[in-house]
Amino acid sequence: MAVLLSVLYLLLFDPARLFRNPAPxxxxxxxxxxxxxxxxxDSFVARQDTLARTLHELGAAAYIAEPGANAAFYANLSGSAWHLSERPLLFILTPSVDDNNRIVANISVLTPSFEATRAKLLPLPSAADVTYPEWPEDADPYQVAVSAIPGLKSGTIFIDGAMxxxxxxxxxxxxxxxHKVVSAPVEVKRLRERKSTEEIEIMKCANEVTLLSIRAAAEEMYIGIHESEARALVANALTSAGLKDVSVISLFGPNAALPHGSGTDRTLAKEDFVLVDCGGSLHGYVSDVTRTFALEDSRIPAEHLDIWMLVWEAQGIALATAFNGTITADVDRAARVTIETGGYGEYFTHRLGHGIGLEGHESPYLRGGSDDIILTGHSFSDEPGVYIEGKVGVRLEDCFYIDENGRPVLLTAGVGAPSTTPWDI
Incomplete structure (x- = not known):
């Protein structure tokens, strides 16, 4: 009886929903x-040689990383390629001088003995043969790792800061x-922070198709849809677009005042904004796009529309501030002053943005108190927001990079970003 009543209700008041395609x-x-x-x-090999030269210049004997973003950058050794456990597997790069007096990279992978065959199947690009020092279960793996580093008597070991x-x-x-084992300094960190043309092209497409996915999913949304249904639509679109490891936050109305969600499953009212924050990875590089928008049938309160326009203005001013040589804190401040001037400063509760690349959040960050310098090749999210608990939350996010001329360029510009109104996704 309950099912029959539900069908009758939809036939009378929302027939479009009844016949809606459940899987667009x-x-x-x-x-x-x-x-x-x-x-x-060959790009991985070039990265390895650049790191080797940097280590040589800094007087370091080696760079060591566990599987993760840094090992993925230098050797295609991601955390998904080899999951971390209590048994260490380590990427070890040491510099040496070849017959032509050039500094080149030597690659070793410390591996548990019983995993050696599997480790040797990893697709690790290298100009020379990769060596695989093994450690049996009753041995000290770190002693084996150190023994694989030539010239250690005269050098420090740099390690991945996330180790x-x-x-x-x-x-x-x-x-x-x-000897010292220390986190790699800024000279090493910048090698990954500053993106190459190849990386930017991947990141552009990942972010563009993320925005296209939000737009496609939004066309299937309607007044009365649940947050979970909207989330499933966006996730389906991202997956169909070919992105991996997709993540989606979908929040309606006052739920969006908690930037990462409230855990409820609100139905969309006409007075509610829809906030979608989502991304995925393409060839290992991560996208991150947020839109706060209204549907055609929405009736958004005037104050909330004003807040949307203020956040939009702050996003644009921040982007216009982010040039090569700018201090990251100054970009955060430019957006913050805009929202403070509009009367909502206390509701902009998080930093302006984060670096993005092989990780969704990576250094450097656009935040107050930072003295990092923006350089050509850096890439960031630009995501100001206003969050008034119990009322409304608005966030707009596009990622950008600093081009060869030192200017900020949106990674989503190729598909018409940024938004200009709440109805323009």
């Missing part, structure tokens, strides 16, 4: 990035008190 076809999105290729092997503490401690114990 988003397959057309797959063509948008089909032409984009992953990073080629787990017990691994860093094990390496330090193995080298003894006469």
């Amino acid at each position: 076809d988003f397959s057309h999105l797959a063509s948008h990035c089909a032409h984009v290729q992953p990073i080629p092997a 787990r503490t017990f691994v860093a401690d094990g390496l330090q114990k193995a080298v003894g008190g006469g």
Whole structure:
């Protein structure tokens, strides 16, 4: 009886919903990035040699990383390619001088002995043969790792700043008190922070198709839809577009005042904005786009529309401030002053943005108190917001990079970003 009553209600008051396609076809999105290729092997080799030269200039004996973003950048060794466990597998790069007096990279991968065959199947680009020092279960893996580093007597070991503490401690114990095991300095971190043309092209397409996915999903939304249904629509679109590891936040009306969600499953009212914050990865590079928008049938209160326009203005002013040589805190401040002047400063509760690339959030960050300098090749999110709990939340986010002329360029510009009104996604 309850099902029959529900059907009768829909027939009378919302027949379009009753006959709505439960699984919209988003397959057309797959063509948008089909032409984009992953990073080629020779680019990984060039990165390795650049790191080797940097280590040599800094007097370091080696760089060591666990599987993750940094190992993925230098050797295609991501956390999904080799999941972390209590048994360390380590990417080790050491510099050496070849017969032509050039500084080149030597690659070793420390591996548990019983995993050696599997480790050797990893597709690790390298100009020379990769060596695989093995450690049996009853051995100290860190001693084996240190023994694979030539020239250690005269050099520091740099490690990935995200390395787990017990691994860093094990390496330090193995080298003894006469050597240092320290997080890689800014000269090394910038090698990954500053994106190449190849990386930017992947990131452009990933962010463009993310925005196209939001637009396609929005066309299927309606007054009365649940947040979970909207989230499923966007996730379906992102997956159909070919992105991996997709994530979606969908929030309606006052729920959007909690930037990362409230855990409810609100139905969309005519007075509600829809906030969608989502992304996925393309060839390992992550997208991140947020839109706060209204549907055609929405009736958004005037104050909320004013807030939307203020956030839009702050996003544009921040972008116009972010040039090569600018301090990151100054970009955050430009957006913050705009929202403060509009009377909502206390409701802009988070930093303006984060770096983005192989990780969704990576350094440097656009935040107050930072003295990092924006440089050509850096890429960031630009996402000001106003969050008034119990009433409304508005956030707009597009990512951008600094081009060869030192100017900020939106990664979503190719598909018409930024938005200009709440009805223009």
